[in-house]
Amino acid sequence: MKILGIETSCDETAAAVVKNGEKLLSNVVASSMDLHVKYGGVVPEIAARSHIEVILPVIQQALEDADCGWKDIDAIAVTYGPGLGGSLLIGVMTARTLAIARKKPLYGINHVEAHAYANFLTKTSLPGYQLPPSPPKFPLLAVIVSGGHSQLVLFQDHFKYKLLGQTHDDAVGEAFDKVAKMLGLPYPGGPSIAKAAVKGDSNRYELPKARMEKYDMSFSGLKTAVLRLAQKQCGHGHDFPSHKLPESLSKAQKADIAASFQRVAVETIVDKAKTAFDEFAPKSVIIAGGVAANRELRRHLKEALPLPVEYPDLNLCTDNGAMVAALGCFMAMKGRPAADPYSLEIVPNLSM
Ligand code: KG4
Ligand code: ZN
Numbered sequence: 001m002k003i004l005g006i007e008t009s010c011d012e013t014a015a016a017v018v019k020n021g022e023k024l025l026s027n028v029v030a031s032s033m034d035l036h037v038k039y040g041g042v043v044p045e046i047a048a049r050s051h052i053e054v055i056l057p058v059i060q061q062a063l064e065d066a067d068c069g070w071k072d073i074d075a076i077a078v079t080y081g082p083g084l085g086g087s088l089l090i091g092v093m094t095a096r097t098l099a100i101a102r103k104k105p106l107y108g109i110n111h112v113e114a115h116a117y118a119n120f121l122t123k124t125s126l127p128g129y130q131l132p133p134s135p136p137k138f139p140l141l142a143v144i145v146s147g148g149h150s151q152l153v154l155f156q157d158h159f160k161y162k163l164l165g166q167t168h169d170d171a172v173g174e175a176f177d178k179v180a181k182m183l184g185l186p187y188p189g190g191p192s193i194a195k196a197a198v199k200g201d202s203n204r205y206e207l208p209k210a211r212m213e214k215y216d217m218s219f220s221g222l223k224t225a226v227l228r229l230a231q232k233q234c235g236h237g238h239d240f241p242s243h244k245l246p247e248s249l250s251k252a253q254k255a256d257i258a259a260s261f262q263r264v265a266v267e268t269i270v271d272k273a274k275t276a277f278d279e280f281a282p283k284s285v286i287i288a289g290g291v292a293a294n295r296e297l298r299r300h301l302k303e304a305l306p307l308p309v310e311y312p313d314l315n316l317c318t319d320n321g322a323m324v325a326a327l328g329c330f331m332a333m334k335g336r337p338a339a340d341p342y343s344l345e346i347v348p349n350l351s352m
Contacts, residue, residue: 005325008091009083021329026065048086077328081350136284146289165215184246200259
């Protein structure tokens with residue numbers, strides 16, 4: 001069973017071929033990140049235009065790398081939500097057209113659910129990938145943290161899952177990106193904050209942790225608290241414009257603010273993961289999404305949980321087609337209904 005996965009929900013145009021839900025045959029990602037850097041965040045129109053330009057070469061490359069012709073592909077899987085409307089449309093319309101033209105079954109994939117499936121990839125002959133020796137076991141707790149999502153999901157089995165909680169406002173990666181912007185650190189903010197924080201004192205400033213229902217999260221109050229703190233540190237009030245903060249703060253102040261913010265953001269996720277672990281006793285805990293790259297998050301989770309947390313290869317943590325293809329394989333292998341290629345619609349606010 002070989003599935004072509006297509007992912008275009010944000011700024012990555014990605015396609016991959018996966019065999020039997022476990023073997024990565026190819027993984028091609030073209031990011032339009034460079035085009036968004038000067039705006040300090042993803043510009044939806046630019047992302048969509050870039051998808052149109054590169055999607056066909058990306059799919060072609062994924063087939064070539066996997067040594068596959070269309071005759072070898074059993075089905076196509078495509079992300080239909082959640083994500084940016086214009087971006088999702090390009091992937092879904094391309095997948096629908098290919099499914100009709102090549103007479104292949106089409107599977108519509110939930111992007112957040114797919115993130116967990118990067119962890120099921122255990123084999124590849126592609127160079128440079130570090131994959132786990134065995135797939136995660138059910139019940140499986142998935143902590144999905146990225147620029148677009150912060151979700152805690154409990155999978156009892158394939159397709160039997162429950163959303164335990166999620167952010168009520170900003171995603172955690174989004175908070176990293178916005179705080180970095182305030183401090184004048186380059187986009188994407190996650191790696192920039194992490195780098196600045198190494199030289200800072202994470203206990204220098206007290207920042208508030210949102211008190212939310214059991215597994216729910218909120219990062220927008222923390223972001224505002226950082227803004228107020230930064231304004232105060234350079235001797236100004238609430239009306240001081242945030243674009244002037246970078247030039248008004250010293251390098252040491254920025255490092256301390258970055259470290260203090262990162263501590264609270266990481267603690268929030270670790271606390272929730274620990275509470276869920278204690279309540280549901282999962283056999284595996286996996287982390288997915290771009291924020292999974294954060295070393296402090298990894299270190300604290302390791303300390304908090306009694307079993308090793310599983311991370312996909314960094315290339316599979318961020319958005320990619322392989323996770324979409326992997327979930328598509330399980331849908332096909334387990335007889336889930338295929339989508340109608342004449343009518344599959346995008347659902348930008350799709351929930352789990
Ligand atoms: O999964 P991803 O590539 O795209 C989305 O689906 O959003 O995640 C990107 C997010 C960005 O917000 C970025 O700042 C964050 O992941 N990120 C990090 C780190 N590396 C990337 N956040 C914290 N620490 C990092 N080391
Ligand atoms: Zn994602």
